[in-house]
Amino acid sequence: MSRKTHVSHKDIDVEGRFATWIKMAIDLISPKDLMFVGGRGTSKTSDIIAERSMDIIYDMPGSYQVFVADTYVNALKNVVPTLLEGWERKGWREGTHYVTDARPPAHFELPYKPVQNYKHTISVFNGCFFNLVSMDQPTGSAGNSYQHIFGDEVRYTDPDKLKKLTPALRGEYTRFGHSVYYRGRTFTTDMPNVAEGDYDWILEEEKNMDREQIETALQAALVMNEIKKELYNAIKDNNRQKVQALKRNLIRWTERWVRCRRDSTFFFIVSSYVNVDVLTDGFFTDSLKALGIEEFKASILSLKAELKKGEKFYVNLQDHHFYHDGVISEYYNKFAIGEKIEESSLALRYIDHNAPLDAGMDFGNMCSMVLGQELGRDYYVFKNMYTLAPESSKELAIEFLDFFKHHKTKILNLYYDRSGNQYQKLKKDWATEIQDHIEKMNGEATGWKVNLMNRNQATIFHSEEFNYAKKLMGEYYDQIPRLKICRYQCRELKSSLELAKTKVKKNTRTGSNEILKDKSSEDLPLKKLPMFSTNFSDAFKYLMWRKKWVKITNDRKRGTMTAPSVVGD
Structure with missing residues (x-):
């Protein structure tokens, strides 16, 4: 329809831009x-x-x-x-x-x-x-x-x-x-x-x-593009008669283009390969190594991923366990666009600033902290925090102190991984370390008191956690508060709970099959742990594993339920 158009990048009326074909x-x-x-x-x-x-x-x-x-x-x-x-x-x-x-x-x-x-x-x-x-x-x-x-x-x-x-x-x-x-x-x-x-x-x-409407709009736009190229050449050739004719034709096709785009x-x-010229091959190689195949398929290849319900460890976890209105948006009105935001517990809707805080912790190369309070009939989990190595308990304590600096009753009841008790006689265990950092930062008292709640904590077996979580989230007992987790402040916890899978293993002592939590996700690259590992689900386990609540779920007179029998390897 038109001759080849040559445009100089030195032309003041020309702006060079890169765009993918989808753009x-x-x-x-x-x-x-x-x-x-x-x-x-x-x-x-x-x-x-x-x-x-x-x-x-x-x-x-x-x-x-x-x-x-x-x-x-x-x-x-x-x-x-x-x-x-x-x-x-x-x-x-x-x-x-x-x-x-x-x-x-x-x-x-x-x-x-x-x-x-x-x-x-x-x-x-x-x-x-x-x-x-x-x-x-x-x-x-x-x-x-x-x-x-x-x-x-x-x-x-x-x-x-x-x-x-x-x-x-x-x-x-x-x-x-x-x-x-x-x-x-x-x-x-x-x-x-x-x-x-x-x-x-x-x-x-x-x-x-x-689809037909979209194809028509695209075809009309391509015709308009050809007319614009013809118009450029006509102006360049100083062909005034052709310029006027092409302008009239462009108006007609613009009207058609607008009409076919209505509604x-x-x-x-x-997939990300649409931008491979800019991203280069190395981006995809590095992403596969960092993300793992499943996340790579979803985030890079744009393939659907789904976890079957039968594979879920927390089988009774439902959407009603996550609340949406936990953030007081008026708090953020004082921050302008582009300004550094100071996150604070003052923005939490469901919190009693005059009551002690509870926290569950899991230690390791990722330190995970999940915080909540029992408020009336419900237990609200309203914040999660974490650090990744080389950062550790001190950096986590700093984040905690900054976020909850306006909390009035400065008492923290800490429930944690039993590994946090190791070396407690030498005063170098994980639990004592985080306690010391929260109570005294850089040699100065912070005003906080940390109660270590899990001294001499027995091992919580996976099958025990499976059964307890099933009853807790199933809301079988009125004596146990209903679980409420903030969707926005606990995004990593939410993901960890929803992605946790089961696996079946034969118990060498009893010879029977038992349900375990699949912990293989904890071998992911460090930066993937917060969203995709079971670390946060373990911190949640310690937070919610209360002796009085566990006793209620284990009371057979109340109609206890156990993990289903599993057939096969």
């Missing part, structure tokens, strides 16, 4: 709704969302848009800074094209309606206004109205929480209804892993894609 396809199709599942390194936020958001900003000046994240902490520390980095790469500058957490300068256009609060917001030069919304408190923005919604890493986003925000996609049709993006959605994520507790609702969006959904899954 170019997304730009050409420009659907109303984008549902994109991509492996690590596919530049989902810094490239795809960044440029798509810029297109939407130009198409709907003055509109209200919203960016959702699972928590404010994740949004402020990770998601939004990456988005702004992408804008900077594409030529936008803070103060000139956008401002954060502040009233915009006088030369900025205003949004279509007045702004009530500039905290956790982004204002753009043409009047577009972005509000940042945390999914642990979605109702706070449900009364507002937005013209487009963005979300990154939506495998962490609860669909029920997101539904509460959906009615907010409304308003000002006469002003913005011309745009294909009006009331649209842009969601990206790695491949969800339901075995880790991820939400996989984005995969259901595939059924909303009209369109583009759903696509790609």
Whole structure:
């Protein structure tokens, strides 16, 4: 259709950019709704969302848009800074094209309606206004109205929480209804892993894609691209008559392109290999070594992973054990976008600052701490912490002291791995070490008192833990509090519990098969331990293994239940 087009990179009207083929396809199709599942390194936020958001900003000046994240902490520390980095790469500058957490300068256009609060917001030069919304408190923005919604890493986003925000996609049709993006959605994520507790609702969006419509939009865009190339050459040749004809033709095809994109959904899954030219072969080799084959398949190859229920060690662990409203989002209002965030127990909703804290600990090259309190009928596990070697108990104590520095009753009841008692006579055991660091840091008393609760603790066998956890999580007994775990502050614990598998081994003493917890995940590379090993599940075990509760579950008069018999090797 056109002759070969030569463009000089020295031309002041030319900007050279690299893009993967999927990024170019997304730009050409420009659907109303984008549902994109991509492996690590596919530049989902810094490239795809960044440029798509810029297109939407130009198409709907003055509109209200919203960016959702699972928590404010994740949004402020990770998601939004990456988005702004992408804008900077594409030529936008803070103060000139956008401002954060502040009233915009006088030369900025205003949004279509007045702004009530500039905290956790982004204002753009043409009047577009972005509000940042945390999914642990979605109702706070449900009364507002937005013209487009963005979300990154939506495998962490609860669909029920997101539904509460959906009615907010409304308003000002006469002003913005011309745009294909009006009331649209842009969601990206790695491949969800339901075995880790991820939400996989984005995969259901595939059924909303009209393949023929998407192909038509792509074909129309390719025709437009050819016309633009012809137009470039005509301008270069100073052929005014051809320039005018091509401009008219471009208008006609642009109208067709816009029409065929109305109410369109583009759903696509790609692996990290889509960006192999930038990542290089070494990235994939190193990732396989670091992640292991199962995580590599999900995070890099974008293949679905699933843990069968029969393999789960914590068979009665259900979604109702995890609560979503454990973070007081108002606490984070004092922190601006890009500012260092001071995490604190003051942001915890379910905590009694006037009561002692409980902690479960597992020691080793990864030190894991799980913290909670019994509050009425429920036991709330509201925070987990960890260190990886070479960091150890001192660094963990520092994190604990910083997070709970506003706690009023400074008493910690510590339940821990029996290995923590080793060398206790020499005062060099793990338990005494963490106790000393919490009670006295750098030679100065902190005001905390640590009670070591597991002196002379007997071994907790895997079969005992299996049966006890089954009854605890099954809520068989009214005398034992119901388990509640914070989904956001205990993400690593949640993953550890959900991924823990069983294995069967013949007991050499009795000759019968017994259920064990598969501990092979503790041999993973160090940085993978927090999310994918059983370490945190062991810290949880020590926290919840209370003599009075165990006695209740072992009382046969109460109807005790045991691990099922297992046939086979």
